[in-house]
Amino acid sequence: MDEIDLLEMGSYTELQGGNILIPKGYSSILEPMTKNIAPDKMLTGDPVKKIIWNSDQHSPSDDIGDESEDSDQTVIEDMSKSSGSGKTVNDGSSKSVDTPHKPKKKYVEVQCGSGKKLYANHVICTIPLGVLKEEAANIFDPPLPSYKMESLERLLFGTVDKIFLEYERPFLNSDVTEIMLLWETPSSPEPMEDSWYKKIYSFAKVTETLLLGWVSGKEAEYMETLAMDEVAATCTKILRKFLKDPCVPEPLTCVCTSWKKQPFTKGSYTAIGVGASQSDIESLAQPLYRNVHDKKPTLLFAGEHTHNQFYSTAHGAYLSGRIAAQRLTDADETRESNIECTGSADLHAWIQGIQLEG
């Protein structure tokens, strides 16, 4: 809590309507959204290493012919540097082009870990804040403007982890739904190894034989360094202490998330650190133009860290993606116009459109 800006606490907006449980996890949201996209038009498992977004900086030989703002070539893949067979990705209505190739004139070049290169007129970057904080300086060429780099520095990407404990048999009364844990404040600072578990604020019953613990902050990051059986043993000690029952069984399995350790998240979600503000989120959301006369931005940003009210949420991520896409699809969009934050009415339509299979 010491790292969170108190003045900015109110900037986060709670979406009305309560929580909904998505039965099969986020894949049941992605599936209806992606089912109309041909699999060969999606590239997975190949991280972006570089985004060269100002082709004016390329050598003149890279500029091949003219290109209008309305080019039908959405994304073109150059397999010449990768081991796979050549293929073309475009928007479905356009012609296929043999590889290797580049789109005409102005383009963004996206280089992937495999060596594959993709060329596009516009790129919406949804790399999470945790990854951007560590890698933005290496990813973007030319570098991001300093106002964005400073906002990346100021904003926090905190860690929240889950601890799942699975038991052979139920051991809690059936009317118990959650065990809340409250510890006395220590008189002097305690070493992390002796105190991390005090940040587990509850164990909630998911089923009669499955408990879910939540842990956050530096303590969560520390937990990610521990072996699962060590976490399980500590949780058992806590449960025995709080329930005053030495017979609380050891769990059969203990599984913990490790959002901080994961190279493609490096944390869980955005928080406004001391000295940061909502305007840092707005700075991160600002699209970048290749030059002052362009009607549409070249490099856009989306993801939960770019929504100034719903940051740190899935709906914030969704809405920010819509806003970025609308900037490109709105024919009348000019760089001066200010796209309004899509509101919760839009979210309602989104949720209605998702077939939540039980």
Ligand SMILES: Cc1cc2nc3c(=O)[nH]c(=O)nc-3n(C[C@H](O)[C@H](O)[C@H](O)COP(=O)(O)OP(=O)(O)OC[C@H]3O[C@@H](n4cnc5c(N)ncnc54)[C@H](O)[C@@H]3O)c2cc1C
């Ligand atoms: C424990 C926990 C509980 C949560 N509970 C809720 C909740 O109840 N309600 C809610 O609304 N939100 C919740 N959230 C937050 C929500 O999950 C996130 O805010 C949301 O997923 C963010 O979406 P995003 O698209 O911005 O980022 P992500 O979902 O992180 O997507 C970013 C993607 O970019 C990929 N990526 C990273 N680096 C690269 C790279 N170099 N090249 C290519 N791809 C890359 C990642 O693999 C990932 O697929 C929770 C999060 C956590 C961790």
